[in-house]
Amino acid sequence: MNIDSYIRDVTDFPKKGIVFKDITPLLKDVEALKYTAKALADFIDDAAIDIVVGMESRGFIFGPMLAEKLNAGFVPVRKPGKLPYNTINESFALEYGSDTLEIHLDAIKEGDKVLIHDDVIATGGTARAVCKLVERLGGEVVQLNFLIELEFLKGREQLKGYDIHSLLKY
Numbered sequence: 001m002n003i004d005s006y007i008r009d010v011t012d013f014p015k016k017g018i019v020f021k022d023i024t025p026l027l028k029d030v031e032a033l034k035y036t037a038k039a040l041a042d043f044i045d046d047a048a049i050d051i052v053v054g055m056e057s058r059g060f061i062f063g064p065m066l067a068e069k070l071n072a073g074f075v076p077v078r079k080p081g082k083l084p085y086n087t088i089n090e091s092f093a094l095e096y097g098s099d100t101l102e103i104h105l106d107a108i109k110e111g112d113k114v115l116i117h118d119d120v121i122a123t124g125g126t127a128r129a130v131c132k133l134v135e136r137l138g139g140e141v142v143q144l145n146f147l148i149e150l151e152f153l154k155g156r157e158q159l160k161g162y163d164i165h166s167l168l169k170y
């Protein structure tokens, strides 16, 4: 299936110069939605994963679908102040300024095998911060997978040594 045709480019969103990859046309089409969830799950052996970690907010769409297919639990990583219980956090640099992400302190157990999922990998800063959160809690990052990889932003260079898969590359 050609899921590329369900991704809409929106120029100058959320700010001038960015070409935003809008996945909502793909989510709306039931065949494209089912195909994408299966293709992401097929990147990994289902016995290999205890927990799928998804980052706010579009990692929350396919993340739980993947968890269900892989017979794993789902853990959200969120922006500061959103998670109700005790958290740990990681800050990381953006092109201008910085950002912080949080995870619940008890979300991952020592030795848990973890799959990290998000819709898009751009510079890789977000994914790198999530790897650090998982590892600080004692989890093992088995794989990172993404629907879309913006290769020209070289996100993989921030994630050397990790197993990384993406369905669509631009």
Ligand code: AMP
Binding pocket: 018, 019, 020, 021, 022, 055, 056, 057, 058, 118, 119, 120, 121, 122, 123, 124, 125, 126, 127, 150, 155
């Ligand atoms: P980065 O930390 O640079 O890899 O950015 C990844 C995060 O930003 C992901 O959570 C994406 O959802 C979002 N993102 C970055 N660039 C784009 C883009 N061009 N289109 C859609 N989402 C993007």
